Amino acid sequence: xxxxxxxxxxxxxxxxxxxxxxxxxxxxxxxxxxxxxxxxxxxxxxxxxxxxxxxxxxxxxxxxxxxxxxxxxxxxxxxxxxxxxxxxxxxxxxxxxxxxxxxxxxxxxxxxxxxxxxxxxxxxxxxxxxxxxxxxxxxxxxxxxxxxxxxxxxxxxxxxxxxxxxxxxxxxxxxxxxxxxxxxxxxxxxxxxxxxxxxxxxxxxxxxxxxxxxxxxxxxxxxxx
Amino acid sequence: xxxxxxxxxxxxxxxxxxxxxxxxxxxxxxxxxxxxxxxxxxxxxxxxxxxxxxxxxxxxxxxxxxxxxxxxxxxxxxxxxxxxxxxxxxxxxxxxxxxxxxxxxxxxxxxxxxxxxxxxxxxxxxxxxxxxxxxxxxxxxxxxxxxxxxxxxxxxxxxxxxxxxxxxxxxxxxxxxxxxxxxxxxxxxxxxxxxxxxxxxxxxxxxxxxxxxxxxxxxxxxxxx
DNA sequence: TGTACATCAGTGAACGCGCGTTCACTGATGTAC
DNA sequence: TGTACATCAGTGAACGCGCGTTCACTGATGTAC
Numbered sequence: 001x002x003x004x005x006x007x008x009x010x011x012x013x014x015x016x017x018x019x020x021x022x023x024x025x026x027x028x029x030x031x032x033x034x035x036x037x038x039x040x041x042x043x044x045x046x047x048x049x050x051x052x053x054x055x056x057x058x059x060x061x062x063x064x065x066x067x068x069x070x071x072x073x074x075x076x077x078x079x080x081x082x083x084x085x086x087x088x089x090x091x092x093x094x095x096x097x098x099x100x101x102x103x104x105x106x107x108x109x110x111x112x113x114x115x116x117x118x119x120x121x122x123x124x125x126x127x128x129x130x131x132x133x134x135x136x137x138x139x140x141x142x143x144x145x146x147x148x149x150x151x152x153x154x155x156x157x158x159x160x161x162x163x164x165x166x167x168x169x170x171x172x173x174x175x176x177x178x179x180x181x182x183x184x185x186x187x188x189x190x191x192x193x194x195x196x197x198x199x200x201x202x203x204x205x206x207x208x209x210x211x212x213x214x215x216x217x218x219x220x221x222x223x224x225x
Numbered sequence: 226x227x228x229x230x231x232x233x234x235x236x237x238x239x240x241x242x243x244x245x246x247x248x249x250x251x252x253x254x255x256x257x258x259x260x261x262x263x264x265x266x267x268x269x270x271x272x273x274x275x276x277x278x279x280x281x282x283x284x285x286x287x288x289x290x291x292x293x294x295x296x297x298x299x300x301x302x303x304x305x306x307x308x309x310x311x312x313x314x315x316x317x318x319x320x321x322x323x324x325x326x327x328x329x330x331x332x333x334x335x336x337x338x339x340x341x342x343x344x345x346x347x348x349x350x351x352x353x354x355x356x357x358x359x360x361x362x363x364x365x366x367x368x369x370x371x372x373x374x375x376x377x378x379x380x381x382x383x384x385x386x387x388x389x390x391x392x393x394x395x396x397x398x399x400x401x402x403x404x405x406x407x408x409x410x411x412x413x414x415x416x417x418x419x420x421x422x423x424x425x426x427x428x429x430x431x432x433x434x435x436x437x438x439x440x441x442x443x444x445x446x447x448x449x450x
Numbered sequence: 451t452g453t454a455c456a457t458c459a460g461t462g463a464a465c466g467c468g469c470g471t472t473c474a475c476t477g478a479t480g481t482a483c
Numbered sequence: 484t485g486t487a488c489a490t491c492a493g494t495g496a497a498c499g500c501g502c503g504t505t506c507a508c509t510g511a512t513g514t515a516c
Contacts, residue, residue, distance in 0.1 A: 001459090019329040023502060034504075035460050043503065100326030101416055104244040146435040151428040159422060177406065177433050184409015185402075191326055197384060203376040208402050210371040215440060226492090248469060259471075260493050268470065 002039045005029065006050060013050070013093045018100070020047060047097075047106055052115050054094040059118025061087035066122055072221035073130035074213035080122050081182055081209040085189075085202075092190045099183055100191070120179065121163070127175045128165035130218050136171055137217035148173055171217070178212040227264045230254065231275060238275070238318045243328070245272060272322075272331055277340050279319040284343025286312035291347055297446035298355035299438035305347050306407055306434040310414075310427075317415045324408055325416070345404065346388070352400045353390035355443050361396055362442035373398055396442070403437040 009025045016024070022043050026033040040046045065083025066076055088095040097103075098116070130136050148156060148169045156169035165172065185208050188194055189201055198204045213220070234250045241249070247268050251258040265271040290308025291301055313320040322328075323341070355361050373381060373394045381394035390397065410433050413419055414426055423429045438445070 017329040018326060021502065022504090031459095032461055033502090034462080034506085037504075038459065096326040099412075099416075099418075101243060101321040104242040146432055146439060148432065149428060151425050152432060155423055155425055155429075173432060174436070177410075177436055180409045180413055180433070181402065181406040182409075184405045184407075184412065187324075187409060187412055188405055191324075193324075198380055200376050200380055203374060204380075207371055207373065207377060207398060208405070211399070211402055214371060246469065247471090256492095257494055258469090259473085259495080262471075263492065 002049070005036060005039055005046070006053060009046060009050060010091075010094065013097070014091075017093065018096060018103070020050075022046070044106055047103070048109055048111060050094070051097055051108065051112050054091075054098045055112065055115035055118055057091070057094065058084060058087050058098070059115065059122070062119045062122040066126065071133065071135070073126055073133075073135055073218040074210070074220040076126045077123065077213045077216070077218055078206065078209040080126065081212070082206070084119060084182070085186060085205050088186050088190060095186065095190055099187065123179060123182075124163040124165050124175065127167060127171070127216065127218070128163070131165060131167045131171065135219045136167070137219065138170075146170075146173075174216045178216050181208065181212055227274070230261060230264055230271070231278060234271060234275060235316075235319065238322070239316075242318065243321060243325070245275075247271070269331055272328070273334055273336060275319070276322055276333065276337050279316075279323045280337065280340035280343055282316070282319065283309060283312050283323070284340065284347070287344045287347040291351065296358065296360070298351055298358075298360055299435070299443040299445040301351045302348065302438045302441070302443055303431065303434040305351065306437070307431070309344060309407070310411060310430050313411050313415060320411065320415055324412065348404060348407075349388040349390050349400065352392060352396070352441065352443070353388070356390060356392045356396065360444045361392070362444065363395075371395075371398075399441045403441050406433065406437055 005025065008028045009020060012025050012028055013020055020043070022036055023033040025046075026036050036046075040049070061083045062080050065080045068076075068079075070076065127136070152173070153169050156172050159176070160167055160169065160172045163172070165175070167175070185205055189205065194201060194204075230250065233253045234245060237250050237253055238245055245268070247261055248258040250271075251261050261271075265274070286308045287305050290305045293301075293304075295301060352361070377398070378394050381397050384401070385392055385394065385397045388397070390400070392400070410430055414430065419426060419429075
């Protein structure tokens with residue numbers, strides 16, 4: 001039943017875009033609005049549930065795209081990226097819920113922190129495995145790579161520890177920058193900044209993914225063979 | 226007077242975050258809500274005016290950061306990036322208005338298209354000048370650079386023509402990817418994805434800017450000397 | 451097999467609120483003669 | 484210099500709407516004896 005409510009809430013979110021109303025959800029379900037209070041103590045809790053589901057769904061999509069594993073780390077990065085994009089493109093409103101601008105009057109509770117890490121962890125694992133296998137080129141794509149200053153080093157070290165990638169600070173930095181670009185690209189695509197710019201969106205996203213693997217220094221299968 | 230209304234509207238936006246109400250603005254101005262209709266035909270027109278102002282403000286900040294010009298293209302890119310960030314960080318709600326998730330029930334009219342190009346144009350000009358001066362390394366940062374497929378080429382060519390950068394498709398692609406990363410980084414910072422991750426935000430953004438110039442292949446002053 | 455009772459999903463009315471927009475109006479200011 | 488008039492910024496009441504949340508309730512279902 002709570003699942004059904006969430007389903008209708010998502011539908012509603014997709015139709016009216018971002019503004020979520022309990023009354024509207026109840027209406028769509030043919031119920032009276034107060035009936036929802038049997039399932040959710042208030043509107044924010046429903047939102048939280050949707051947000052957690054979104055992170056979990058995206059996390060699952062990312063994980064599913066990496067089930068094969070293997071040692072072609074660049075290919076894996078791209079596959080996961082594509083998996084993330086496909087999830088996002090097919091559920092733009094759920095994506096906006098978790099990666100869009102903050103919702104007025106709503107503060108994400110602590111419960112969302114852990115699921116939020118799930119999608120990110122999949123990409124981190126690929127980097128970690130590549131690093132462990134000695135298959136990340138130092139300094140990324142051929143260049144020396146921007147040096148990591150003393151200001152940033154401690155935090156990068158903390159992040160590395162948290163992600164358990166065991167990489168050096170510069171590689172962690174490049175991984176984070178690549179993540180930033182990946183979600184930046186999705187924001188651009190889903191929030192309309194590609195309108196009248198790119199129509200070949202999947203191809204453009206793909207190009208960016210390949211570009212990220214070069215940037216991070218992930219070796220492809222051929223390079224290592 | 227319309228300027229005063231916009232000022233208060235922005236204040237209100239900053240306080241209540243994203244939900245803009247005519248009545249609340251009028252209240253803040255010590256007026257009755259219907260009085261605003263003398264200045265704006267409806268709420269959406271006020272929003273549009275705010276959005277156009279935001280693009281113009283950001284554009285002006287970007288332009289101001291590049292007044293010096295010069296041939297250290299990498300340094301110019303970073304300066305403009307910093308200018309953009311400073312504007313955004315000091316006006317997060319205006320930034321969210323233009324680069325956040327779409328506002329429910331609001332469709333941006335045609336009038337916003339031209340001002341929207343202003344911030345982007347500043348970075349494009351730097352790339353164009355560097356390209357004209359032969360100071361962009363082919364294939365970006367040392368590597369061969371991901372190849373541009375036949376699928377993407379025509380659109381990249383169109384974009385190049387529109388931006389008047391005269392660059393080759395691969396360079397245009399890298400420029401666009403760098404833009405994506407720049408705004409992705411701001412989204413992460415301003416929409417709370419760096420909470421409990423990075424505290425040294427200016428330094429982290431700076432590192433990413435330098436990283437972008439390498440990626441695009443912009444030569445620094447020393448390299449060309 | 452039949453009665454008594456507890457459970458509990460869902461109802462419906464009400465609370466107080468805020469919203470965008472309209473409309474006839476007031477009353478101060480400035481202009482014309 | 485003084486009166487008549489036009490302008491127009493801002494008022495205040497009202498419209499119809501939707502919202503989240505509460506509360507006492509109904510009435511069907513299932514369980515216990």
